Amino acid sequence: MEKLQVQRRKRLVLVPxxxxxxxxxxxxxxxxxxxxxFSITIAHTKFNSPNPANHPDFIFLPIQDGIPNLDVSPPxxxxxxxxxxxxxxxxxxxxISQLMHQEQRHQVVCIIYDxxxxxxxxxxxxxxxxxxxxxxxxxxxxxxxRTIPQLREEGYHSLQDSTSYDLVPGLHPLRFKDLPxxxxxxxxxxxxxxxxxxxTRTSSAIxxxxxxxxxxxxxxxxxxxxxxxxxxxxxxxxxxxxESSKLFKDENNCFEWLEKQAPNSVLYVSFxxxxxxxxxxxxxxxxGLTNSYQPFLWVIRPDLVSGSEAFLPEGFQELTRExxxxxxxxxxxxxxxxxxxxxxxxxxxxxSTLESICESVPMICKPYFADQKVNARYLTHEWGVGIELGxxxxxxxxxxxxxxxxVEKEGMQMRQKAIALKEQIEQCMKDGGSSYNSxxxxxxxxxxx
Numbered sequence: 145m146e147k148l149q150v151q152r153r154k155r156l157v158l159v160p161x162x163x164x165x166x167x168x169x170x171x172x173x174x175x176x177x178x179x180x181x182f183s184i185t186i187a188h189t190k191f192n193s194p195n196p197a198n199h200p201d202f203i204f205l206p207i208q209d210g211i212p213n214l215d216v217s218p219p220x221x222x223x224x225x226x227x228x229x230x231x232x233x234x235x236x237x238x239x240i241s242q243l244m245h246q247e248q249r250h251q252v253v254c255i256i257y258d259x260x261x262x263x264x265x266x267x268x269x270x271x272x273x274x275x276x277x278x279x280x281x282x283x284x285x286x287x288x289x290r291t292i293p294q295l296r297e298e299g300y301h302s303l304q305d306s307t308s309y310d311l312v313p314g315l316h317p318l319r320f321k322d323l324p325x326x327x328x329x330x331x332x333x334x335x336x337x338x339x340x341x342x343x344t345r346t347s348s349a350i351x352x353x354x355x356x357x358x359x360x361x362x363x364x365x366x367x368x369x370x371x372x373x374x375x376x377x378x379x380x381x382x383x384x385x386x387e388s389s390k391l392f393k394d395e396n397n398c399f400e401w402l403e404k405q406a407p408n409s410v411l412y413v414s415f416x417x418x419x420x421x422x423x424x425x426x427x428x429x430x431x432g433l434t435n436s437y438q439p440f441l442w443v444i445r446p447d448l449v450s451g452s453e454a455f456l457p458e459g460f461q462e463l464t465r466e467x468x469x470x471x472x473x474x475x476x477x478x479x480x481x482x483x484x485x486x487x488x489x490x491x492x493x494x495x496s497t498l499e500s501i502c503e504s505v506p507m508i509c510k511p512y513f514a515d516q517k518v519n520a521r522y523l524t525h526e527w528g529v530g531i532e533l534g535x536x537x538x539x540x541x542x543x544x545x546x547x548x549x550x551v552e553k554e555g556m557q558m559r560q561k562a563i564a565l566k567e568q569i570e571q572c573m574k575d576g577g578s579s580y581n582s583x584x585x586x587x588x589x590x591x592x593x
Contacts, residue, residue: 154253155183156590157205157240161258161280162192162228163216164417165493168381169280169353170258174202175384176377180587185252187239187264189228205243208235216418217450218513222333225260233263240271253593256351259341268346274593275347281494282354283362283376284522285515288324290342290369291315293335304331306535317525322517344372349589352376353494356578357568358501358527375586377579379498379569381477398441398479401469405439408486408559411508411546412479414443415491419512420450425537430460432542438550439467441485443474480505486559487549492519492530504566506530506558508545510537529562 156177160170171194174184184202188194189209196204210231216224244252255275257264268275279286291314295303300320302308308320325334344350350370355378356363367374377383402410413433415421421429426449433440449455461468476496479485480503488500489508497519500507507530509520523530531545531554549555572579 153183154181154251154591155185155243157185157187157243157252157255158278159187159236159255159257159261159264160194161225161260162189162209164192165495166258166260166280167192167194168495170256170278171199172380172384173256173278173351173353173377174199176380176583177587177590178202179384180583182590185243187236189232191228205239207232207239217420218418221514222330222337225337226333228261229263232261233266236264237267237270240267240273244271254348254590262340262345265345265347276349276351276590277344277347278351278353280353281515282497282519282522283352283359283366284318285324285494285518286342286366287362288312288315288318288322288518289338292323292325292338296331296335318518318521322521324514324516324518344370347372348593349373349375349586351586353378353380353498355379355569355572357572358565373585373589375582375589377583377586379502379573379579381495381499382502382569382573383579383583398469398471398474399482402441402479402482402484405484407483409439409550410482410484411436411438411440411487411489411550412476412485412505413440413489414474414476414496415445415448415510415512416493416496417445419491419516421448421537422450423455426455427457428537428539429542430457431539432537432546433468434460434463435539435543436546436550437467438546440464440546441469441471441474441479443471445472487546487555489546492516492523494519497523501527501529501562501565502569504559504562506549506555506562508533508549527561527565529558529565531558 158170158174160167174186178184178201185205186202187205187207190206191209191211193206209228211227252273255264255268255273256278257275259277259279265275292303302320303323303325306321310320312318312320349372354376356376363374363376477499480488480499485505487508488505490496492509492511494515507523509523509530509532511517511520520532524532531549533545534541571577574580
């Protein structure tokens with residue numbers, strides 16, 4: 145108890161990147177570290193700010209970001225990261241200086257920042273505060289990031305070729321089309337961002353939302369390249385089953401519908417908070433779902449279709465009314481844990497990937513940008529728990545994939561592999577497991593700073 149009280153006087157400042165897939169793991173990490181006795185301050189942009197009401201034990205510190213309301217889409221993501229790091233550095237430095245002055249009883253011992261919020265490291269260095277990086281994507285994606293500039297120097301011209309099936313040298317099983325570079329706007333601007341985010345600079349360590357049983361090889365390769373301690377403590381949403389900060393309102397009426405469905409019979413469909421479709425893709429999705437003759441729960445965000453509201457094709461709802469549930473947003477972790485859900489059609493963001501694997505739910509993969517293509521390739525060709533759709537949405541291919549994963553032998557085999565993966569992950573989290581031990585080491589490391 146005395147040790148906890150000592151820890152409680154040690155304040156950590158956590159700095160999330162303002163997108164849903166980055167905010168959630170940072171707040172999960174905050175909950176984990178708070179449970180270990182640390183006081184927590186969340187320094188966040190006003191753009192996409194988290195809801196303080198969900199975390200009454202934390203102090204929330206808004207930072208002026210100068211970010212106007214903008215369409216958050218893949219071509220804009222590099223510019224968004226650049227603007228945030230340019231605009232937030234001075235306001236953040238002022239906020240932390242005031243915090244250090246005001247909270248003499250709560251020493252700021254460390255700043256933990258999302259790898260895209262690298263201005264926080266600069267400020268930490270100026271104020272002589274140790275800093276630690278949180279990697280919210282997987283280790284293999286960082287390997288790919290580090291390889292991209294090297295490939296360009298070696299004269300490879302397939303970096304942004306989303307159709308190249310050639311394997312990337314040294315990154316098996318990734319193909320050039322899987323590299324996290326296509327759809328990210330200007331290649332030169334992206335490479336400039338990589339030069340910063342792949343560098344630890346003066347930071348003392350890296351925290352990973354991953355685990356040895358999934359990425360032992362990638363973590364080992366990276367550890368040879370980085371001379372700072374690694375702390376893989378994933379899956380953080382399971383290590384800290386706390387309320388996440390949601391940028392959208394859940395619609396919980398879907399559970400009443402799920403309760404009426406048979407075990408492992410429902411396809412859950414969601415593409416996260418950013419991925420967008422065009423009208424043709426939406427139409428092919430709708431008819432693919434219709435022609436599969438399987439029950440489905442489909443999250444259709446109001447902004448799912450680029451440039452307009454999502455309109456479903458005429459006749460779709462009438463034909464699928466008896467086996468469909470359509471919502472604008474949903475509590476994904478709870479849905480994936482429901483016994484009726486048999487598969488997940490996803491954009492394959494890392495959070496969605498972990499949440500699905502942790503509930504032994506195989507995936508239909510339709511990645512769009514950044515780490516999603518890396519994740520999809522590993523789901524299908526490394527872990528054997530996914531089916532990847534082609535580059536172009538086709539209703540016949542969609543219907544075939546849905547039936548395959550829900551009712552055919554291939555899907556049953558994937559479900560067995562997913563169950564085995566879930567068991568491995570649970571072992572990582574138990575006392576003596578790799579994630580459990582890594583978390584203990586992280587707490588000791590921070591306490592020694």
